[in-house]
Amino acid sequence: MTYGPAGVSDEQFHLLGDVSGGRRVIELGIAGNAIALAQAGAKAIALDPDPDRIAELRGAAASAGVAVECHEGELADLGFAPSGTIDVVLANGTLDEERDLGRTLRQVHRVLKPGAPFLLVMAHPFAAVGSGRTRRYGEGHRTVGDLLTALDRANFRIEAFHELGVDDDHPYPTTLVVKARKQGS
Numbered sequence: 001m002t003y004g005p006a007g008v009s010d011e012q013f014h015l016l017g018d019v020s021g022g023r024r025v026i027e028l029g030i031a032g033n034a035i036a037l038a039q040a041g042a043k044a045i046a047l048d049p050d051p052d053r054i055a056e057l058r059g060a061a062a063s064a065g066v067a068v069e070c071h072e073g074e075l076a077d078l079g080f081a082p083s084g085t086i087d088v089v090l091a092n093g094t095l096d097e098e099r100d101l102g103r104t105l106r107q108v109h110r111v112l113k114p115g116a117p118f119l120l121v122m123a124h125p126f127a128a129v130g131s132g133r134t135r136r137y138g139e140g141h142r143t144v145g146d147l148l149t150a151l152d153r154a155n156f157r158i159e160a161f162h163e164l165g166v167d168d169d170h171p172y173p174t175t176l177v178v179k180a181r182k183q184g185s
Helices: 034-039 051-064 101-111 144-153
Strands: 024-028 043-048 068-072 088-092 117-123 156-164 175-182
Touching (some): 024 034, 024 101, 034 051, 034 068, 088 101, 144 175
Parallel strands (some): 088 117
Antiparallel strands (some): 156 175
């Protein structure tokens, strides 16, 4: 599994944990990880609003010889998953522009098993400000504070917080990786 445009691997951070043995993992939006999850032994489930992306994933999964359960719908449309039945939810670069983030997070919380992880990867909110851009922080994008508040309100506890992408060419972080755990039932 990789995080963000830099392609940082889960081998570096070990945020997903063991997904073998048929653990149920939902990928919110197709970001290229569902097949790798299935190959690692997970019961991979993908949700995406684009029927063409769903069709492409189904074809790629068949070519790879793995099964990926696919659902077409908005990222908060998790009605197909009963409450408390999912082991991990992964949103890799797909919640950046989510209009109703609170609703989506509440649905993720509903479907996760108690204490289960939610891994969120997104463009770092500060990246839109840096590198010669004229946009002010928070203008047209969520701030880090907005994200943390939304996670707290949905009853998630932050377990890991990584700001990636700072190098000689990018003095500002470009990718934010957050691992949160479901609190409560």
